[in-house]
Amino acid sequence: MTDKTTTMAEAIAAFVHDGDTVALEGFTHLIPTAAGHEIIRQGRRDLTVVRMTADIVVDQMLAGGCVRKLVSSFVGNSSAGSLGELRRRIERADPEPLEFEEYSHYGMIGRYLAGAQRLPFYPVRSYAGSDLVSVNPGLRKVRSPYDDGEQVYVVPPVNPDVTIVHAQRADRSGNTQVWGLTGIQAEAVYAAKKAVVVVEEIVDDDVIRRDPNRTLIPSHAVDAVVACPRGTHPSFAQGYYDRDNAFYRGWSAISADPGRLRAWLSEWVFGTRDHPEYVAKLGERYWAGLAVDDALSLPVNYGKRREHAR
């Protein structure tokens, strides 16, 4: 049992370097926002960010000047509007161009699957006839070696230098449990050279071992474990706190104005030393508005062999 716990500052310093390819996953649920903020605080540059749904945290990292290239399948502020910085970068190269490599969701999923499984490609049934094929040379065709000789598009593997995901809980060695929407996090971790897991809480080994089927990411795939409660805000952690929909709705106006966006970053990212300060700055009353009541699962029986047996 290796203790891999560390602080967010140390994890980002150790595992995210200028020029790295960094995957941040979490599909609406469990978005690793606090990790993105720490990357901004530490002033990383020239990152290639891989993220299926490039949303607020990506817009913030773009505004923080951290990102040279984006690999994504959806670039929008959820259903709440636009990402101002992202659109300025893409539509007007303002303040600088953004390299953009675009896939569909399943294309991204396939890339993670291929990366996790050390496959040279992953076949998908979509893409036929899409103009994406003409702007993304990574999309290629393979012919089936079976009788029908059918063709199918394939996507190339992605192997990020580091994948960062957020989860409800882990033990000190990185056995990580997730419930609610589980997205693509496990495959994104397995596809990466290094993996950082950020959690709402680090729990006793026994809590994990009482329910091994909830462990989606085993410790052998994890390099660092960071406790960072409320680290997904404005995203949510099922059973811990709700999504801050008002923040999402407000973001479109903030990010539409470069001045406001930079002021926001100054106040909330550069103006806080770490995520606990960000949490405290929002205030307990604010968090009370995102609190959820209990809806507990029923226990299942894993069973224990009797001593009498055999």
Place this chain on the structure above:
Amino acid sequence: MTDKTTTMAEAIAAFVHDGDTVALEGFTHLIPTAAGHEIIRQGRRDLTVVRMTADIVVDQMLAGGCVRKLVSSFVGNSSAGSLGELRRRIERADPEPLEFEEYSHYGMIGRYLAGAQRLPFYPVRSYAGSDLVSVNPGLRKVRSPYDDGEQVYVVPPVNPDVTIVHAQRADRSGNTQVWGLTGIQAEAVYAAKKAVVVVEEIVDDDVIRRDPNRTLIPSHAVDAVVACPRGTHPSFAQGYYDRDNAFYRGWSAISADPGRLRAWLSEWVFGTRDHPEYVAKLGERYWAGLAVDDALSLPVNYGKRREHAR
């Protein structure tokens, strides 16, 4: 909410026909033995059985005269010895030949994945240099369309006429929950044209909905739900009863002798009307020897939105 509950006899009559391709999955855990016995009772013929680990239930179905062809990646009585009937069929065509299509475990997994995902093939990293390639024309190579032009073996999809799996519990509509070893059951169900789920118990909808992450097979993929407690014997159901290791050890001697094997079938399969009779015939004292004590998981919180919110 469609009620799909039925009896084992009705499910086998409705979904397993002479000449069908039938997948029975469950990797050591949750083997659908009772379904195999009912197939024998109903006298199905010329089946193609697809099963990663062809073990006791397959040996029994072979002896029952149900099987023309076997598709598998492991043919043995676990680590407890040989399958007598299977070896006689393969080594001596006694009493008749057995068509055998052989893969490795991951080849079978890939076939189910391709079948479930409607892919023309699934790529795997193994098989290079194996003699299996020379005896199984289903194993082919594909060249990567990316720079390295690397080659990789692929396996063809499998789409059984019906897949039968056993699980701990389901609701009436087929939302199926499994814990402990989960194997390849979900993919085998999705790969099939029809799917029958056999369970230790049918539970209230609320039990399932209190823990949706445990539902590995959603109702939309299920055609029939059969309650059949202890239906995996001599396999086990985590948290319900233990594996009958003595039965496994005893099987090698039974199946080594065609006479004994047929006598066993007469007594235990043809001699019982259904699985409840088989269970009763073993007797409560026998089952007490396989009973397990409780080891309950801790509940997790899914959370409930407060009315105050937003």
Place this chain on the structure above:
Amino acid sequence: MTSTKDTTSSELLSVVASRELAGKRTVFAGIGLPTLAASLAHLTVAPDLEIVYESGVCGAHPSQLPETIADAVLITGAEAVLSMPALFGNVLQGGHIDVGFLGAAQIDRWGNLNSSVIGDWADPSVRLPGPGGAMEVMANSGEVFVVMRRHDPRSFVDKLDFCTSPGPDRALADGIRPLGAGVTRVITELGILARQGVGEALRLVAVHPGVTADQVRAATGWPLEVAEDLATIEPPAAAELRRLREEVDPGRVYLR
């Protein structure tokens, strides 16, 4: 008593779309009008309908109206929550979705959709969110319904600026056998355009009361064919509106 006079645009589109789901079993729906239509259909013409969400939720029983496809209220009490590989691979690509709902900035006569850019992809005047899972919904659903609030030549175009989600005709031209029929219904404030599948263009099959075929032609950027037996859409019935207003969206979150 429920008044059918003050029917809003959202109500009209939801009711009309719900009727098209008669007898369907599985629908892939986003939040907003598709969810309203599917929820209403569940209460009326498609009692066995299951809504599957892109986030991985199957058989949701939300305590409140969800605000996103990943809303926590969709998860708590759901029948199943799947990983993204399972949702996209087994459920969607595996062929378990009867009807997928999609939206788009532009649609052409073959039901091809653009949700990527206005202008050139490499130097767009407007960068839109992009494909998300729309390409997979198009490629793998049995058929696709599109609900478009705006019916005008800027959205119903002769030529897409960019084809994000191609219908089966474009897939075939690319040498790949399509798995679904593509867009079969486009429901707008003016009427319903429809097509059956490969080789067929969208044509006007029904109009709302008071709308003429010429009006729809004028609002469409390609020479729109009109069905010989052009139907008039039955206005929302009082019972439909009552269920929509009182049971589906009592807080009028989407029934703006």
Place this chain on the structure above:
Amino acid sequence: MTSTKDTTSSELLSVVASRELAGKRTVFAGIGLPTLAASLAHLTVAPDLEIVYESGVCGAHPSQLPETIADAVLITGAEAVLSMPALFGNVLQGGHIDVGFLGAAQIDRWGNLNSSVIGDWADPSVRLPGPGGAMEVMANSGEVFVVMRRHDPRSFVDKLDFCTSPGPDRALADGIRPLGAGVTRVITELGILARQGVGEALRLVAVHPGVTADQVRAATGWPLEVAEDLATIEPPAAAELRRLREEVDPGRVYLR
């Protein structure tokens, strides 16, 4: 006091194999000698060692000695239980296994293994269980250890009846770049055969006290090369045997 005199064959093989796991992090092991070796190594030379089972169990903490790789006691209290696609795809093919243990009916000088048939595949004299996951363990583990109870020319053959699980040399000859080194250690009652990787044949690198190189040559079905610095294996130490007997398998289930 632990007697080292009455060391059984199983104890000898377990202890010798455990030493070879020094510093390793992940091992893919079946039940029996591999589990004993890995469990002993965990207590001695490889404190961070994790045993991964083909059934999907990672980080098991069994209450009793498991009887199969899928034993219920491996699941209760484990750190993780994975589906088969995750175990074979992400963990094994993904390259997370340092050492895989394999057995076989036949092994050749390149570490290729036969676990399928004696005789012809289509008409075998003995049908063996077949590949299971052995082919994937061979192809994807960093290296593979083989523990063979029997060291004789019927098992150590010049030519396999059937190559079930090919080493990297055969993979390369088939035009595919191998991911692992293949068999690097074969541990038997006579000694240890070893090779580094592609292009290298197994050669005798160590013998048990009292065993001569000629004895091993005679027991091997191909002309066995012997290392110039042929070592003599240190017999099991009292401390190793004590831990094996008292902590790993106190019921002597596998220490027959």
